Amino acid sequence: MENNCCCGGIEPSASDLITEYNQADHWVEGEIQTPAGRVPRVSTQLTFTDTRGAWKARWGINRMNYSIPPGLYAVGNPDKDSFVLVTANYKMTFDSLRKELSGLHVWILVLDTKGVNVWCAAGKGTFGTKELVTRISKTRLSRVVSHRTLILPQLGAPGIAAHEVLKHAGFKVIYGPIRAKDLKEFIHSGLKATAEMRKVRFTTYDRLVLTPIELTATFKVSLMIFAMLFLLNLIGIGPFGIIDFYAYMGALFTGCVLTPVLLPWIPGRAFAWKGWLLGLLWAIVVNILNGWPGIPSYSIIRALGYVLILPSVSASFAMNFTGASTYTSLSGVLKEMKIAVPAIAVSISLGIILILVNSFIVF
Amino acid sequence: MKHRYLKNVSTLKLNTEKCTGCARCTEVCPHQVFALTSGRAEIKDKDACMECGACASNCPFQAIEVKPGVGCAAAIILGWLTGTEPTCGCSDGSNSGCCG
Numbered sequence: 241m242e243n244n245c246c247c248g249g250i251e252p253s254a255s256d257l258i259t260e261y262n263q264a265d266h267w268v269e270g271e272i273q274t275p276a277g278r279v280p281r282v283s284t285q286l287t288f289t290d291t292r293g294a295w296k297a298r299w300g301i302n303r304m305n306y307s308i309p310p311g312l313y314a315v316g317n318p319d320k321d322s323f324v325l326v327t328a329n330y331k332m333t334f335d336s337l338r339k340e341l342s343g344l345h346v347w348i349l350v351l352d353t354k355g356v357n358v359w360c361a362a363g364k365g366t367f368g369t370k371e372l373v374t375r376i377s378k379t380r381l382s383r384v385v386s387h388r389t390l391i392l393p394q395l396g397a398p399g400i401a402a403h404e405v406l407k408h409a410g411f412k413v414i415y416g417p418i419r420a421k422d423l424k425e426f427i428h429s430g431l432k433a434t435a436e437m438r439k440v441r442f443t444t445y446d447r448l449v450l451t452p453i454e455l456t457a458t459f460k461v462s463l464m465i466f467a468m469l470f471l472l473n474l475i476g477i478g479p480f481g482i483i484d485f486y487a488y489m490g491a492l493f494t495g496c497v498l499t500p501v502l503l504p505w506i507p508g509r510a511f512a513w514k515g516w517l518l519g520l521l522w523a524i525v526v527n528i529l530n531g532w533p534g535i536p537s538y539s540i541i542r543a544l545g546y547v548l549i550l551p552s553v554s555a556s557f558a559m560n561f562t563g564a565s566t567y568t569s570l571s572g573v574l575k576e577m578k579i580a581v582p583a584i585a586v587s588i589s590l591g592i593i594l595i596l597v598n599s600f601i602v603f
Numbered sequence: 604m605k606h607r608y609l610k611n612v613s614t615l616k617l618n619t620e621k622c623t624g625c626a627r628c629t630e631v632c633p634h635q636v637f638a639l640t641s642g643r644a645e646i647k648d649k650d651a652c653m654e655c656g657a658c659a660s661n662c663p664f665q666a667i668e669v670k671p672g673v674g675c676a677a678a679i680i681l682g683w684l685t686g687t688e689p690t691c692g693c694s695d696g697s698n699s700g701c702c703g
Contacts, residue, residue, distance in 0.1 A: 363655065363673055364690065397631035397657035398671065415630050433630075440633035442606055509609050511676075563675030565606070567634065569654040570672030570679075570689060572609040577676060 259311025307355030495557025515558020548591030
């Protein structure tokens, strides 16, 4: 058996494979030879399989296993002087990088971030100094290239100490643009990033593509709520019906989709507040749909119950979107939760009591 | 449209005494919190800080201090339940909204 260990083993030869990849992966198109070993070459064209994979991940299907083997990859025909771009091994991240590299000859160093994107992995430390230093040595990078410069995505910076990388691996870190689509311009302008390239955005489209995962993540909790209401109906104390069902689904949609999409236009700053505000509008709509204030089909107690429950449901789902946003701080979310969590709990409990009381008084 | 989050919450601190004006912080900050004036960094927009910690970890002179963390409600709840620091549960299979 071959021994790749550094301590006294056989020196890796140029015929060895630097990155163990899956031969069946359609995005690998051959290998190239380097003094340190063979490196898989990747395509810069995304295929239907890549697009479908990304779509599935957005809906939470196989999202936690959507990764590629870490290691060194080639784009085009890179040589010892070519740039080295560093990225994460989440397949969607890798795809969004390679599709911007057509016509370039560069190396891609993929870190083992456990299938998580650059920014989140940097926050956890898996896209980090230690992993980078290890990966540089594992891929024998200093024998593949003769220069000592790495281009890292700017959003990888929270996990990295650039001066430590230089000290331990001898490679200088240059932070490139936030978005892969700015890479060509960055490279062509002599590794200079414009202020615009350094600014993180959170566009309506960015927010919209994040809403499917918000929705799918609520399936479990929603099913539990439905099961509980069904049980209450079964034992005869629950008056829950179709109105409650669509009222809840609307509040869920308001918190998980409407609030994220309309985020910057909703007054206020706290996410829970924004969700509560839209949820209140929804509660009013539900009551109007049921005849209020003219010929109401249910009592004021139940109408009040909806006003207490629905905005709070929206608020809690909207608050959850803080994790997907690009600008909330831990201190800020903590502050908002200290007020929002007890307020939501009290409001929902009071609302449920009102609706249950209502069902006993009216009939 | 510019997103703004809660005011006066960030734990960010800059010690200008230690700053040498290398400008790393202005490079890594995704929200342009820092600016370089007369050869030294200054905090020009503290309320835009999301406490990602990039500036502090990349400052070679330890001039920046911030308590880094994830601004994620699901992570905080997970932290409350498990009695640990808020960490993003995304890679542990929990489908919280973060890390899209």
